[in-house]
Amino acid sequence: MKEYIGAYFQGREQVNGFIEDSVLNFGALSALEKENFASLFQIFKSLELVYVVDADTSIQSSPNIYPNRIDDTAKDISRSYLLDRLEIKENGFAFTAPYKSGATQTLCITVSKKEDGKIIFMDFDLKRLLERLKLIERHATFDSVQLSFYLFTGAFMGIIALAAVLYSLFDFAGNVMALNLDIHTIFKPIIAATLGLAIFDLSKTVLEQEVFYKSYVKNSKDEVKLLTKFLFTILIALAIETLMVVFKIAMKEDGEMINALYLMGGIALIILSLAVFIYLTQRKSC
Incomplete structure (x- = not known):
């Protein structure tokens, strides 16, 4: 899978710019929480997990929301270890390096956006994201x-x-x-x-x-x-x-x-x- 990592780092600016521009078109993401971010999943086919963390307490305030199910077991868990490593930019976005997700067992990147005391975390399937941007061809x-x-x-x-x-x-x-x-x-x-x-x-x-x-x-x-x-x-x-x-x-x-x-x-x-x-x-x- 190192070819996917290499493709991501080579096209990181394009990938990050695509996600930032697309997310900003939605306006406030916190408004989508009522519908379990269904609109977000509909636009991003590579999006596989969304959850919300309180920026002050570092406690996850929402369940793990997947495209076709909701997992309440992750709610009220401290995510301080995630917030400590975030490097949030002026526009509120932060991006992680590729890693293997413990929730979905896929190679992914996590994009977070800070809004009004909340931080929305979004896990993207890296392979599907790179395919969407024509940076790789999958066989x-x-x-x-x-x-x-x-x-x-x-x-x-x-x-x-x-x-x-x-x-x-x-x-x-x-x-x-x-x-x-x-x-x-x-x-x-x-x-x-x-x-x-x-x-x-x-x-x-x-x-x-x-x-x-x-x-x-x-x-x-x-x-x-x-x-x-x-x-x-x-x-x-x-x-x-x-x-x-x-x-x-x-x-x-x-x-x-x-x-x-x-x-x-x-x-x-x-x-x-x-x-x-x-x-x-x-x-x-x-």
Whole structure:
């Protein structure tokens, strides 16, 4: 869903201007409260929730009003946490960044307008709003396939990560119970657990950003952090594997010293590449 966020921020002035101009055409929104804002829902097909909060007490004075139903359970609840974060402009409007609505479970923005001691909150479905303004073209079938693929892939990687960790646990426990402890039986579970951790981090990131939308705004720093963390985990696994090879050679189980040299060279090359990557990204962000 990051494409919707990007489209919103690119066309934010157009979106906000459209909403402000349209709402101002209604005059006082508080006058529409008697009809449960039916006229507002009729004009804005992307509007999915309206409620009113007292500006002085921060208490919600109206129920949650949806296009086809009314929920009274939210009435008389304190909304001070919302008012504390509002940056109301001179014309009385305030806009939030995109977020996932707890009431409707959709990606939305909240627009608020202050009128005569009241603040009217309006939640707009971001996708439908962007479609209305021709800022995006939605392909529902493709979106569903893409979401399902990310969900399946992320969950599958999570299962593989869990299997790797369980394998390392049972393998080590079995060797301990059999009193079969040596360099190989100690380091092998560590490598499996380390790879399981790296795969889990990748799975978690895919599910958070593409399925559950924990982070909506695309941040290149988070992507750099993920890649760096993943490479560090792989480096640890490779370093452990190199130690195993060296120990085998020292115990004369393997006479091919060149294998250890290849691994050391590969690790050194990855470390050098990672150092250059971190330096360039930090320099770019400065």
